[in-house]
Amino acid sequence: MRRRIVPAWVGLVLLFLSASALSIAVGPGGITGAGMSSVMNLRLLRLALGVIAGGVLAVVGASLQGLLQNPLADPFTMGVASGAALGASLTLVLGRTAGTFAPVGGFAGALVTMLVVYALARVRGRVTVTGLVLAGVIMSFLFSSLVMLAMILGRRTLGEAIYMMMGHLGPVFTGRTMWLFVAVAVVSIAGCAWLFSMSRSLDIMSSGEEAAETLGVDTQQVTKTVFVISSVLVGMVVSFTGAISFVGLVVPHLVRMLFGPEHRRVLPGSFVAGAGILLLSDVLARNIVPGGLPLSIVTALVGVPFFVYLLRRRL
């Protein structure tokens, strides 16, 4: 396992670089011609958003799979993504300057969901991972229906709701949201670094909460910290991109196949692989069909066969 680590890193970085190059080079506008600088600006922004979104979703997915000792956990297990989608939808339905405020509404929705899930999971002063999963899954269902309800009552087109719930990398950045995005990028990197600093605790948590306690891990503190960081990061990203599925579920498994299960390798590897895979999916999504596809359609089309392959390998 050990000697495969360098080639694996080389592979991941190459994947990331080629995905970035494709993301900039390929698109309906071509790569030369009039008005190219504004097209390039748009594509660079899209690239930046793709890197942050893909990286954050994969790192959060890997952290939650470790924390919850559950290989099927993903960034949306905790319910925050559907809360963000609900917040953004409500902003769209209620406000006029939706372009500016949808991310703010989304983030507010994510924070409210985080508090609700946390409160539901807290029993006699302790937050258990089982409690977090149950509360998160339940709130996910509730908020997903509320998104549709808000969209229907607000007489919005189904198209907008679908992009909100299935993800895209094409939000329009005006001057104000641009700064918001810069802030999100900085916080995302910091949050991922914080999760990385908890690698050893996450490793130990994978042998169960009680065993981890006897090994000197403050599991309550780890659970709460990972939950809050994950929720804030996912809330921020989903507010911009909508809920992009499968990246946070599949990428950590791919990286574990390359590096083994230790989080100090899996987390940075997931960031790079998640960014690369999301950029590739975006290239496909906006070039297969004129006008572009919601991203989750592509990530699912790519992710499901890979996941089936993974599961069958284990059987």
Place this chain on the structure above:
Amino acid sequence: MNGRDKGIEGQRDRVAEQRIPALDPSIPRSLDPLPAGTRTAIELSGLSFGYGEKLLFAGFNLDVASGDFLGIIGPNGAGKSTLLKLVAGLLKPSQGAVRIGKRDLHALARREVAREVGVVLQENPFAFDYSVRDVVMMGRNPYLRRFQSPGKRDRDAVNSALEFVDAAFLRDKRINSISAGERQRVVLARALAQEPGILMLDEATSHLDIAHQQLIARILSQLNRQGKTIVLLSHDLNLAALYCSRILLLDRGKAVACDVPERVITAELIRNVYGVDSIVTRHPQTGRPQVMLPGEQPAGSG
């Protein structure tokens, strides 16, 4: 509880109190197991705990001397695992104190507790397939700061722990690809890598074949001779009687007896606590008590 400040005298009183209630008067009381000058490894005083409204333990007292090999036996629901979790700090008593080597458990950080007490649980699932070496290295966690990588001292501790449990050859194997007996040895090695003074095992041998049971029990005896305090929770009365120097018999949160095996493993006490008739014989080599169930008689023959 008033004896709290009287030092060894107080401990004697509490130990005595516990033995009185259900002991058969025909069985002589043992000498005080904590003679003056003995260090106490674990001290529970006035401990109360319950999962719901009802208390499982109410004012429970127990002293375990440093270097003791204590077996804890009792029926399902007697509170064995709960007692272990209280001592390991996994559960918090509603009243009373747990002291580990005279220090109050709940004043210690988790990392400090993990340097004093190593625990082997019955079930040790691993969600991801770590290497055996990585699993044992987890035992060094209480000594490593957040960003500190394991050093030579840690690698040495891991290697000698693996060698001690005769599992060095498993070093590069994956934890989910080895047998149950091997896995339990690896988890024991992880606890040894913590370099604790106290080692507690919760039914750590109950899934294992007799060869592995004997291997683990012998490893524990050897550790005990090196001065470690061992607390072994077991449903296997014969294993406990063979290897433990003292046995605590628990029943619904009460200490029915806490004494040398000869005075605890008796047909009388087993009937009182487990509600079964049994035949208690002596081990032909060691003289330790061994329990057999009576043979089933065909109906009407007796």
